[in-house]
Amino acid sequence: MAWPRLTLVIGKGGAGKSTISAALADHLAQRRPTTHVGLDQRGSAARLFGVAPPQRSAIQVRRDLELIALSPRRELERFIQRIVPVRMISDRMLGSRTFAYVTAALPGLEAFLLLSRLSAMAGEAARDDRYVVVDGLSTGASLELLSVARGIRNLAAAGTLNRLAIDLEGFISDPNRCAVAIVVAPQQLSLKEALEAASALREHANVNRIVAILNAVPAPLFNQAEAEQAMAADMAHGALVRRRLDLDAAVQRVRRELAAAGLPVIELPMLFTPAVGVAEITRLSRALGKQVEL
């Protein structure tokens, strides 16, 4: 099956969302024009590509790869500016205390508008044969974002919003337009959160395309016998060998449980490098290329 038009890269803090979303965008961009969408406001992916973080306009990394930044708040502003076309009034309104009621009384509104924007981008990507990669959602935020359509549909039984919500639900469950890639670090907490997220995404948001990306898999070097041999020869260096084996063991555990949960898994190598930058993104992008079919 072809890779979906829009991929949300989610995961626990520190699992490697930014690095992996950058590598995925890099890989997809080698085939078709690709947009990397950063939601984290720090421009982490831009840093990895060695360019300035995008502000209001897109940053072109190279001909077929652009970075943009989106925020739920900004989508709300665009929405209000559409409804109130006089800029002076819409600006004052957004700054007014009164307006806090609107957003607070309908907590999902910002998320809903962001989701509408992403859905529109996926639609355009399908039309123009492009790809979109979205970075910066913690597991919790992604659940909130993807289940908001259902929530709004239940709140608004009829009307424009109801129809829009139904469209968005269609987008989320369409395996050709929307995928969620859950980044998993080889450790128990990360695995647990990923498995919970996968089942919640299936049940509460009806996401049909979920893939786990197991990050930081070290190349195996030693077996048990060698570890014992190393330990006997030199305690300190033996401990270092032990650390490597512990990493292998953690990877195997996580690998097993992801398979048991029925999740397709893409594995990416641990980068034993003094820094992570363009060269490392290229390496990960190649590793993805061997496992991701376009």
Added chain:
Amino acid sequence: MKRGFFHSRRHRLLLCLGPGGVGKTTMAAALGLRSALEGAAVDVMTIDPAPRLLDTLHVDGAVSQPQDVDLQELSVSGAGRMRALKLDPKHTFDSVVNRYAPTRAMAEAILNNRIYRSISTALAGVGDYMAMEKLLELYDDPEAALIVLDTPPAREALDFLGAPERLLDLLNSRATSLLGGGLKLSDLAARAVLSAFDRVTGLHLLSDVHTFVRSFEGMYQGFAERAAGARSIVYGPECLVLVITTAEELRVEETREFVGSLERTGLSIDGLVVNRVAPPLPHKSGLKKINPPSLQKKMQRNWRDFAALKQRETAALRVLKEMLPAGATMLVAPDLGREPRSLADLAEIAGTLDTPHFRK
């Protein structure tokens, strides 16, 4: 005489702040345990939706009251007591409404309001506000010598500290002209948008918001006093503020923003705890005597691999040092090489934190 960083007894509240995924919850539990083992009566509260802390402490997460942690397995003489509590924001909010509503009927009206129901479960600030509320409750208990507060993974540092004010702002019906006769251009526009929004969407939001705000009249005073009380504790001399982070490249920038926005609120940071710092590497020369050569070669590669990671970490630590606010101390907690799962693991982590790594 120089004593450890945490030795001071003047602190009654230990506030653990920081970005998500750095081990904040673990650190909060470890620090709480540390003081408990030294004889103090400690309450540790987590707002973390995942029941990890309670797992580690062998405490049932479904209960919203403080539960005793069994310290006996560590067999330390002279230990105090430790209680752990997982905050349930909805439950706490309900009890706050019940406490402050002037009549039973008014309480019911709020609890059944559609806006209240979505606010109390979905609005991010509510969890934070309720943490403050619970904090006051624990603080009022004279038996608790130390309260350790773990905060939710914040997108912004201010989420937690600003939450009470934002919520109060929202509930302060006197301050808003949405439902009154405010004639400011922005308010008129907001009303127009809301009612257009209502018509188009069929949400009937306006009347619900109206009812909601009205129902909070008369409760505002109580809320405001509580929030001011919590604020004076957090900004007061009895509170020790720690920012937890890790020495990872991308995290460092996140921490910089986090620390910056905390400082802008006027909160002074006492310590920056860098979690999961890898142990020092053995000297490379030790590899020369390893036999057979095939194993030696592999071990050399392994050493180079870990050395590269250590180099990355050292660079991140250097940047963290530079951003350390004046007067703050940097503490380093080692990576255990395994995930902390037991009280003994927690005690081990906390035990290393006494020695400041760096002080500005």
